[in-house]
Amino acid sequence: MNILFTFSLFLLPLLFFLVKRRRRSLKKLPPGSLGIPIIGHSLNLLWAMRANTAEKWITERAKRYGPVSKLSLFGKPTVFIYGLAANKFVFTSDGTKLSNQQTESVKMILGDRCLLELSGEDHKRVRNALASFLKPDCLKNYIGKMEEEIRIHLEMHWQGKMKVTVLPLMKKLTFNIICSLLFGLERGARRDVFVKYFQQMLGGMWSIPINLPFTRFNRSLKASAKVQKLSKELICEKRNELKKGASSHQDLITCLLSIRGDDTKGLVSEDEIIHNVMLIMAAGHDTSAVLITLIVRLLANDATVYEAVLREQEEIKNSKPSGELLNWEDLAKMKYSWRVAMEILRTIPPIFGGFRKTLEDIEYEGYLIPKGWQIFWVTSMTHMDGNIFPEPCTFDPTRFEDPAAIPPYSYIPFGGGARICPGYEFAKIETLITIHYLVTQFTWKLCCSDNCFRRDPLPVPTQNLPIQIVSKKKQENRS
Numbered sequence: 001m002n003i004l005f006t007f008s009l010f011l012l013p014l015l016f017f018l019v020k021r022r023r024r025s026l027k028k029l030p031p032g033s034l035g036i037p038i039i040g041h042s043l044n045l046l047w048a049m050r051a052n053t054a055e056k057w058i059t060e061r062a063k064r065y066g067p068v069s070k071l072s073l074f075g076k077p078t079v080f081i082y083g084l085a086a087n088k089f090v091f092t093s094d095g096t097k098l099s100n101q102q103t104e105s106v107k108m109i110l111g112d113r114c115l116l117e118l119s120g121e122d123h124k125r126v127r128n129a130l131a132s133f134l135k136p137d138c139l140k141n142y143i144g145k146m147e148e149e150i151r152i153h154l155e156m157h158w159q160g161k162m163k164v165t166v167l168p169l170m171k172k173l174t175f176n177i178i179c180s181l182l183f184g185l186e187r188g189a190r191r192d193v194f195v196k197y198f199q200q201m202l203g204g205m206w207s208i209p210i211n212l213p214f215t216r217f218n219r220s221l222k223a224s225a226k227v228q229k230l231s232k233e234l235i236c237e238k239r240n241e242l243k244k245g246a247s248s249h250q251d252l253i254t255c256l257l258s259i260r261g262d263d264t265k266g267l268v269s270e271d272e273i274i275h276n277v278m279l280i281m282a283a284g285h286d287t288s289a290v291l292i293t294l295i296v297r298l299l300a301n302d303a304t305v306y307e308a309v310l311r312e313q314e315e316i317k318n319s320k321p322s323g324e325l326l327n328w329e330d331l332a333k334m335k336y337s338w339r340v341a342m343e344i345l346r347t348i349p350p351i352f353g354g355f356r357k358t359l360e361d362i363e364y365e366g367y368l369i370p371k372g373w374q375i376f377w378v379t380s381m382t383h384m385d386g387n388i389f390p391e392p393c394t395f396d397p398t399r400f401e402d403p404a405a406i407p408p409y410s411y412i413p414f415g416g417g418a419r420i421c422p423g424y425e426f427a428k429i430e431t432l433i434t435i436h437y438l439v440t441q442f443t444w445k446l447c448c449s450d451n452c453f454r455r456d457p458l459p460v461p462t463q464n465l466p467i468q469i470v471s472k473k474k475q476e477n478r479s
């Protein structure tokens with residue numbers, strides 16, 4: 001009896017462990033090499049991004065090793081997978097087999113309670129709270145506020161100018177829109193300080209996490225501490241305003257502060273609010289700014305698309321009394337303009353790809369992906385697949401006329417599944433309103449006609465896209 005007990009207590013688990021290890025050793029790791037220790041393939045990928053050849057780099061890898069291959073990126077063993085099934089696997093497995101994976105620098109700068117770091121129930125809870133503000137039903141009420149920011153921006157930075165540089169201006173605009181709508185931070189000195197520290201903070205997000213004086217990372221961490229302090233003060237003010245009876249729907253922060261859990265305590269903690277304020281700023285302003293910049297570039301290069309966008313926007317403008325603000329119905333009419341944006345997002349997705357981490361050994365397509373490894377997914381692989389998007393190199397917004405023709409998990413500029421971008425509608429509204437005002441108020445020509453961009457890690461057109469502009473108001477006055 002005693003022998004049997006000892007056997008079951010010690011030997012059975014040992015046997016189980018040995019069988020598991022034997023099984024694991026029988027499974028193959030994917031093809032490819034892990035490269036030089038620590039450096040791996042990171043520099044190759046970063047160089048390719050800078051040279052605008054990252055898509056080519058990844059396609060050549062896929063040709064060489066097939067749909068599953070191993071490499072090493074940012075100091076971690078990684079498996080690169082691509083295709084419809086791979087996208088579905090990455091976006092639907094979240095939280096069980098896979099967790100989100102960010103670099104150490106992102107975690108240290110944005111904080112450990114932002115959505116990127118949360119998983120399971122915590123992720124769902126905070127994400128639902130954010131989504132309650134970012135859903136169309138709620139955003140509908142803020143179109144006017146967004147439009148006001150855009151009109152002021154064009155008046156201040158475009159009217160009266162002959163030449164502007166688009167990307168930095170669009171970053172300024174999308175930053176201001178987020179400050180106003182999401183944080184209720186009005187224009188003025190305090191917003192300017194916030195912007196300054198925020199830019200410094202973003203500067204080190206993709207740097208090597210060496211925290212020594214004078215490194216980019218060190219500056220970024222210091223700026224992150226200042227942004228957190230400012231956010232804390234802002235939250236304190238909003239709390240007081242709420243106590244005095246202010247509306248809980250003034251902005252995202254008041255909305256988050258007002259959501260109660262089952263125990264009537266706040267559903268989202270103060271740290272979670274602060275860390276997600278920083279995430280939203282980081283995730284939401286560059287991406288939209290790049291999209292609008294690429295649309296401006298395309299409209300200068302493609303007369304047919306430009307004419308069609310202009311016609312659509314002028315029809316909307318002419319259907320309204322002069323000076324009346326846009327509304328939800330007007331945005332719904334901007335179908336062609338949004339298809340142009342979608343086609344830009346297909347051909348030059350702002351987010352190149354992302355990472356997940358395996359929480360257990362995973363068997364995928366007959367290969368073993370060991371626990372703790374990274375999985376690397378890339379947007380462009382399905383976007384440029386001719387079987388999914390015929391003639392993938394041709395710019396054709398009409399391919400989005402029938403959404404049912406696009407297979408699930410093939411078009412992924414905003415990701416997919418539980419972590420799909422919650423800012424999709426926000427980005428759509430700000431892009432459409434900005435394009436409305438740009439095409440109805442200005443004409444423009446590119447100053448650099450090379451049509452190139454580098455990834456840093458988001459796409460940056462040559463010289464940030466300088467353009468010569470002429471205000472239509474001026475043209476009207478002349479005629």
Ligand code: HEM
Pocket residue numbers: 115116127279280283284285287288291350351354355412413414415416418419420421422423424426427
């Ligand atoms: C053209 C504009 C945008 C693009 C292309 C974009 C793209 C993406 C992608 C691809 C992801 C998913 C990453 C993954 O699965 O690992 C993501 C996540 C996210 N995005 Fe966006 N985004 C855009 C605009 C915005 C805006 C305007 C906001 C906020 C107002 C925002 C907030 C977020 C947040 C908070 C996440 C993390 C979600 C989570 O982990 O649950 N994004 N975005």
